[in-house]
Amino acid sequence: MILVLVRESITMHKPWFQHPENPGRIVEVKSALSTEGYSFIEESIQGFNYSEALKTAKRVHSSEYIEYLEKLSRRAPVEIDEDTYMAKDTLNLALGFLNLAYEYSLKSNSAFLIGRPPGHHAGFIGATPGVSTQGFCILNNAAGAIRGFIDAGYKRILALDFDAHHGNGTMEIFYRERILQVDLHQDPTTLYPHTGYPDEVGEGEGYGYKANIVLPRYTGDDLLVQLVGLIRDLLVKYSPEAIVVSAGFDAFENDGLADLALTEASYYALGSLVRELNAPTVVLLEGGYSVGLKRGLLAFIKGLQGESPEYPLLTKTPSTARRLALESTSRVLDKVSKRVLQTA
Numbered sequence: 001m002i003l004v005l006v007r008e009s010i011t012m013h014k015p016w017f018q019h020p021e022n023p024g025r026i027v028e029v030k031s032a033l034s035t036e037g038y039s040f041i042e043e044s045i046q047g048f049n050y051s052e053a054l055k056t057a058k059r060v061h062s063s064e065y066i067e068y069l070e071k072l073s074r075r076a077p078v079e080i081d082e083d084t085y086m087a088k089d090t091l092n093l094a095l096g097f098l099n100l101a102y103e104y105s106l107k108s109n110s111a112f113l114i115g116r117p118p119g120h121h122a123g124f125i126g127a128t129p130g131v132s133t134q135g136f137c138i139l140n141n142a143a144g145a146i147r148g149f150i151d152a153g154y155k156r157i158l159a160l161d162f163d164a165h166h167g168n169g170t171m172e173i174f175y176r177e178r179i180l181q182v183d184l185h186q187d188p189t190t191l192y193p194h195t196g197y198p199d200e201v202g203e204g205e206g207y208g209y210k211a212n213i214v215l216p217r218y219t220g221d222d223l224l225v226q227l228v229g230l231i232r233d234l235l236v237k238y239s240p241e242a243i244v245v246s247a248g249f250d251a252f253e254n255d256g257l258a259d260l261a262l263t264e265a266s267y268y269a270l271g272s273l274v275r276e277l278n279a280p281t282v283v284l285l286e287g288g289y290s291v292g293l294k295r296g297l298l299a300f301i302k303g304l305q306g307e308s309p310e311y312p313l314l315t316k317t318p319s320t321a322r323r324l325a326l327e328s329t330s331r332v333l334d335k336v337s338k339r340v341l342q343t344a
């Protein structure tokens with residue numbers, strides 16, 4: 001697994017007002033990697049094939065949405081909605097990042113692509129039905145990577161999303177397809193985008209291929225690590241041929257935008273799980289706005305790389321909430337197992 005920093009993420013798509021999703025995030029990650037002595041390569045989006053990238057974007061989103069973005073881009077700087085801004089160069093960076101995600105998976109090159117803007121809230125036509133905003137996201141990078149793996153001929157594809165917020169855009173785009181999507185996120189009654197309930201298990205061909213794992217507020221490592229164990233049982237049996245990870249680090253305690261209390265032990269467990277599944281993997285950076293981008297991200301990489309640090313388990317989860325979350329997750333995973341292990 002190589003670490004790839006998208007260079008222009010540091011220079012492009014700058015907000016003109018105070019906003020948590022800004023180039024400083026990638027500066028933070030870069031310095032954390034350097035401080036810890038991790039080597040990474042820098043990819044530039046300069047010279048990418050714009051019209052090819054547009055075509056890829058139109059295989060993930062509707063043509064109308066992409067044309068709407070192009071039109072908006074000519075009027076930029078502009079606010080798409082109350083959460084999401086578009087600077088003059090935003091669409092270029094978003095297309096460049098999506099294009100990279102697609103190319104890496106098409107070539108089965110395993111990599112952690114560290115770039116922005118994030119993508120997992122961007123649905124087929126932008127914000128998904130009933131959701132008020134597209135939550136900082138322009139184009140769905142994870143969906144681009146999934147398309148790449150499909151085009152490369154893989155059948156059993158896993159999309160894992162552990163950002164604090166539900167990956168509603170990615171879930172919507174593949175809701176009727178046989179892509180196994182496992183999404184861990186804070187209880188949607190308490191957090192944007194207020195979607196991702198356990199009974200949302202997919203439709204049509206995709207029925208039983210969607211596992212929404214709800215984390216009660218203040219979930220700590222004790223619960224998360226236990227949930228990873230339950231998910232692991234399913235995924236090891238499923239044995240995915242390719243993996244796309246939406247890696248957000250905003251569930252880290254005090255990262256700022258959620259009410260979860262994960263620390264290194266959780267992200268290390270998630271990284272170790274992905275490593276154990278041992279398939280071509282493209283990881284995309286989603287959220288993470290402060291401490292999570294350093295401590296969470298580094299622990300995740302240590303898990304991916306098979307290092308063995310000692311992390312204490314922070315046991316903060318309220319006990320009743322913990323029991324209910326485990327019961328609900330078991331029910332979801334039972335339902336999903338019945339379907340995906342039968343048809344795999």
Ligand SMILES: [Zn+2]
Pocket residue numbers: 163164165248250286287288
């Ligand atoms: Zn998030």
